[in-house]
Amino acid sequence: VLQLSCGERLESELRQAGFRVTPQRAVILESISHLKGHRSAQEVFDSAVARLPGLNIATVYRTLDTLHQAGIIDLFPAGPNSILFSLRDEANKHGHLLCRNCARVLKVDPAYFKALAETMRNTYAFKVDCEHLTLQGICEACRTELSED
Ligand SMILES: [Zn+2]
Ligand SMILES: [Zn+2]
Numbered sequence: 555v556l557q558l559s560c561g562e563r564l565e566s567e568l569r570q571a572g573f574r575v576t577p578q579r580a581v582i583l584e585s586i587s588h589l590k591g592h593r594s595a596q597e598v599f600d601s602a603v604a605r606l607p608g609l610n611i612a613t614v615y616r617t618l619d620t621l622h623q624a625g626i627i628d629l630f631p632a633g634p635n636s637i638l639f640s641l642r643d644e645a646n647k648h649g650h651l652l653c654r655n656c657a658r659v660l661k662v663d664p665a666y667f668k669a670l671a672e673t674m675r676n677t678y679a680f681k682v683d684c685e686h687l688t689l690q691g692i693c694e695a696c697r698t699e700l701s702e703d
Contacts, residue, residue: 559584560584560587560588561580561583561584561587564583564584564586564587564626564641565579565580565583567624567626568583568621568624568626571623571624571625571626572624573620573624577606578606578609578613578617579617579620579621581602581605581606581609582598582602582614582617582618582621583621583626584602584605585598585601585602585605586598586621586627586639586641587641588601589601590641591640592630592632592638592639592640592659592686593638593639593640594636594637594638594639595611595614595615595618595637595639596611598614598618598639599611599614602614618639621639622639625642626641626642627639627640627641627642628640628641628642628683628685628686629686630650630685630686630687630688631652631688632650632652632657632659632688633652633654633657640686642685647664647684647685648661648662648663648664648686649661649662649663649664649666649667649684649685649686649687649688649689650662650686650687650688650689651688651689651691651693652688652689652690652691653690653691653692653693653696654690654691654692655692655693655696655699655700656693656695656696658693658695659688660693664684664685664687667682667684667687668684670682671684
């Protein structure tokens, strides 16, 4: 059995999606797969630039956009001026509840978004991406602290 590294597996996914694997894309894919979890473009850059000196943040943004189009990563808002990226992980699908006060993120079962997604599809002919779908609000601790109902 041929064992592929995470980076190689992702490279083949990228090719299958019809995109070329450039050295920049390969290094950024490798970095994202090693970083795990939800990461900012800056974090991806910090990790990738060590392996690819001369890399610039604009290339990282462009590459993340390409990887998103290829369906390899998801992106989602995580507060003002913050977009986070994550490898698409079919085995660990989830949505987010983002607290607007403390920026804490709770993971939620995406099954809860199914009815919402169906309504949007039927009403607006719009297909909602439920991966990391983020609802903003206020968490229990902050509600108590701020005495919000
Ligand atoms: Zn909070
Ligand atoms: Zn997530």
